Amino acid sequence: MSEVQHQQVEGRFDPYPTRTPDLHQPFRRIDPVVHARNQHRWEGPLDEVSLSRYERDGFLWFEGFFSHDRVAPFFAELAEMARDQTLMDSEQVIRDPGTGELRSVFGMHEISANFDRLTRDPRILGMVRQLLGSEVYIHQSRINDKYGFKGSGFDWHSDFETWHAEDGMRRMRAVSASLMLTENNEFNGPLMLIPGSHQLFVPCQGETPAMNWQSSLQAQRIGVPSREVLARLATHGGIQAPKGPAGSLLLFECNTLHASNENMSPWPRSNLFFVYNSVDNQLEEPFAAPQRRPEFLGARKNVGQLTMHDEYPELAGQGVRPLS
Amino acid sequence: MSEVQHQQVEGRFDPYPTRTPDLHQPFRRIDPVVHARNQHRWEGPLDEVSLSRYERDGFLWFEGFFSHDRVAPFFAELAEMARDQTLMDSEQVIRDPGTGELRSVFGMHEISANFDRLTRDPRILGMVRQLLGSEVYIHQSRINDKYGFKGSGFDWHSDFETWHAEDGMRRMRAVSASLMLTENNEFNGPLMLIPGSHQLFVPCQGETPAMNWQSSLQAQRIGVPSREVLARLATHGGIQAPKGPAGSLLLFECNTLHASNENMSPWPRSNLFFVYNSVDNQLEEPFAAPQRRPEFLGARKNVGQLTMHDEYPELAGQGVRPLS
Numbered sequence: 001m002s003e004v005q006h007q008q009v010e011g012r013f014d015p016y017p018t019r020t021p022d023l024h025q026p027f028r029r030i031d032p033v034v035h036a037r038n039q040h041r042w043e044g045p046l047d048e049v050s051l052s053r054y055e056r057d058g059f060l061w062f063e064g065f066f067s068h069d070r071v072a073p074f075f076a077e078l079a080e081m082a083r084d085q086t087l088m089d090s091e092q093v094i095r096d097p098g099t100g101e102l103r104s105v106f107g108m109h110e111i112s113a114n115f116d117r118l119t120r121d122p123r124i125l126g127m128v129r130q131l132l133g134s135e136v137y138i139h140q141s142r143i144n145d146k147y148g149f150k151g152s153g154f155d156w157h158s159d160f161e162t163w164h165a166e167d168g169m170r171r172m173r174a175v176s177a178s179l180m181l182t183e184n185n186e187f188n189g190p191l192m193l194i195p196g197s198h199q200l201f202v203p204c205q206g207e208t209p210a211m212n213w214q215s216s217l218q219a220q221r222i223g224v225p226s227r228e229v230l231a232r233l234a235t236h237g238g239i240q241a242p243k244g245p246a247g248s249l250l251l252f253e254c255n256t257l258h259a260s261n262e263n264m265s266p267w268p269r270s271n272l273f274f275v276y277n278s279v280d281n282q283l284e285e286p287f288a289a290p291q292r293r294p295e296f297l298g299a300r301k302n303v304g305q306l307t308m309h310d311e312y313p314e315l316a317g318q319g320v321r322p323l324s
Numbered sequence: 325m326s327e328v329q330h331q332q333v334e335g336r337f338d339p340y341p342t343r344t345p346d347l348h349q350p351f352r353r354i355d356p357v358v359h360a361r362n363q364h365r366w367e368g369p370l371d372e373v374s375l376s377r378y379e380r381d382g383f384l385w386f387e388g389f390f391s392h393d394r395v396a397p398f399f400a401e402l403a404e405m406a407r408d409q410t411l412m413d414s415e416q417v418i419r420d421p422g423t424g425e426l427r428s429v430f431g432m433h434e435i436s437a438n439f440d441r442l443t444r445d446p447r448i449l450g451m452v453r454q455l456l457g458s459e460v461y462i463h464q465s466r467i468n469d470k471y472g473f474k475g476s477g478f479d480w481h482s483d484f485e486t487w488h489a490e491d492g493m494r495r496m497r498a499v500s501a502s503l504m505l506t507e508n509n510e511f512n513g514p515l516m517l518i519p520g521s522h523q524l525f526v527p528c529q530g531e532t533p534a535m536n537w538q539s540s541l542q543a544q545r546i547g548v549p550s551r552e553v554l555a556r557l558a559t560h561g562g563i564q565a566p567k568g569p570a571g572s573l574l575l576f577e578c579n580t581l582h583a584s585n586e587n588m589s590p591w592p593r594s595n596l597f598f599v600y601n602s603v604d605n606q607l608e609e610p611f612a613a614p615q616r617r618p619e620f621l622g623a624r625k626n627v628g629q630l631t632m633h634d635e636y637p638e639l640a641g642q643g644v645r646p647l648s
Contacts, residue, residue, distance in 0.1 A: 148551070148555060149480075149551050149554065149555070153586065153588070156473075156588075186510060186563075186565065187516065187563045187565070192511065192588060227472070227473050227590070230473065230590060231472060231473070231590030234589060234590045235590055239510075239511045239588075239589060241510065241511070259588055260588075261585045261586055261588050262477065262585055262586060264477070264480075264516060264563075264583055264584075264585050265558060265563060266551070266554060266555030266558045266559055
């Protein structure tokens with residue numbers, strides 16, 4: 001592997017070159033992890049301990065963030081979606097490569113007013129604005145389902161690497177909020193993360209094929225770090241798989257390496273993902289792909305700043321501490 | 325599903341009919357789990373608490389049973405085996421269906437004097453004879469390797485179901501000893517078991533194809549319980565995945581349902597398996613397969629009773645307590 005040179009792509013400076021013919025060494029990110037330390041305007045619910053932990057690990061885990069009662073109503077809506085044949089036949093719905101069962105539904109916040117409202121929860125939005133140091137919008141939302149004994153895993157990857165290469169997201173200034181709609185336990189394929197991996201950008205080898213997303217959302221082959229780099233990072237930082245009841249929340253930095261294994265249990269695993277991007281980091285043309293991806297994978301139209309709803313006014317400014 | 329009728333197979337009584345055209349209900353085993361309660365002749369190192377736990381759960385876990393120093397020398401021998409091209413090209417070596425890497429090597433105790441000696445360890449052999457209430461021999465031995473980021477999992481199954489159907493093992497009177505040659509942790513695909521599942525025999529649907537073992541050892545399709553039955557058993561008994569350092573030992577009853585997931589970590593997972601069968605339970609003709617399997621999968625020749633070696637004479641009769 002050789003040192004990567006920052007590249008001019010069609011006249012543009014590319015801070016994170018990837019999908020190159022040769023394999024290049026990982027390098028330290030040029031973007032901060034917490035974008036608004038000590039800025040009065042972006043004060044929020046996370047205290048200094050939490051901010052430091054996020055900076056170190058690349059994620060924060062909030063066990064039982066929402067009550068079971070708050071999460072339960074979403075299931076009725078999901079069941080209704082599954083009966084919507086037009087939606088189920090659309091591009092937004094990804095099937096499991098092994099079983100043909102539902103794997104992901106994209107654009108959740110546009111399909112459902114309830115999910116849209118959830119993206120504007122004052123506590124989540126407060127933390128996200130604090131971490132990104134700006135107003136934010138939803139870059140992508142999805143639900144990942146793994147049925148009992150059925151759901152395939154996801155190989156190790158950085159979301160940012162794909163969003164940079166295929167969607168033209170220039171800088172690392174996005175955060176994913178993953179809300180557990182079911183219990184996540186040791187056996188139903190919980191999300192695994194490599195703490196500290198977000199500090200490095202891992203360039204990936206190999207050109208992005210046209211319309212790559214049509215296969216990559218089932219099983220990713222391009223944009224996967226080399227085994228050698230993964231081994232080095234996992235041996236250095238370890239692997240963590242946060243577990244907890246439905247309603248638990250994970251915030252993870254866009255460049256944190258994560259994966260998940262198959263669901264070996266009878267217990268379904270449903271996780272909702274909202275990706276918040278800074279309004280100052282809106283998408284350009286893809287840095288390493290022949291064309292833009294569809295709107296439901298990387299928003300370009302509906303990118304106005306999110307406004308908190310006022311369901312919990314009493315919580316505004318109240319401290320939120322991760323439990324692990 | 326209907327109640328199964330115990331069948332006459334070619335004039336033989338079959339206590340555990342399986343691989344039938346229709347799906348049948350699970351039924352309670354007719355064999356004891358601990359075969360020699362309070363029999364002076366088969367006294368051994370397990371105390372009543374351990375015996376009761378084995379009877380209830382179908383397995384016993386001994387964290388750090390052997391020291392690291394005791395286990396380490398086996399690696400040199402394994403590396404030597406991997407360089408033996410004649411062995412590597414033989415039927416005894418099973419490759420990973422995804423990667424082509426080494427998955428299993430059968431007949432370990434016949435290939436290596438060291439592994440053979442290990443099968444006759446006084447502590448292990450003492451416990452096994454106590455559980456089976458008889459002299460014992462090695463029905464099968466193997467090593468299962470999962471390389472880092474590579475090893476595929478094993479779907480849920482009862483070993484006895486296969487040994488009964490394909491090898492003609494009539495009764496449930498065998499126990500597997502699995503010795504961890506590497507650490508088994510949450511991320512490298514540890515063995516998972518359903519506690520209490522050994523109490524039921526789960527008939528499986530579908531005829532055994534000729535030479536089934538040539539594909540089933542890579543990925544099992546016949547002899548897999550239905551999802552519905554698995555869900556019922558796992559919801560009732562839960563799932564456990566014992567974890568610990570190299571040298572840890574698992575004893576599990578031949579009918580306990582077990583599985584393992586993919587290795588998502590950079591850390592290899594190597595587990596050694598010795599299957600002890602009672603000398604009073606030697607193989608007949610297969611109960612539900614067109615022909616016998618090879619000797620390395622189900623011993624018929626070398627079935628004389630095992631004799632303890634005397635490396636640890638001071639341990640004979642000493643109590644051994646599982647740590648979990």
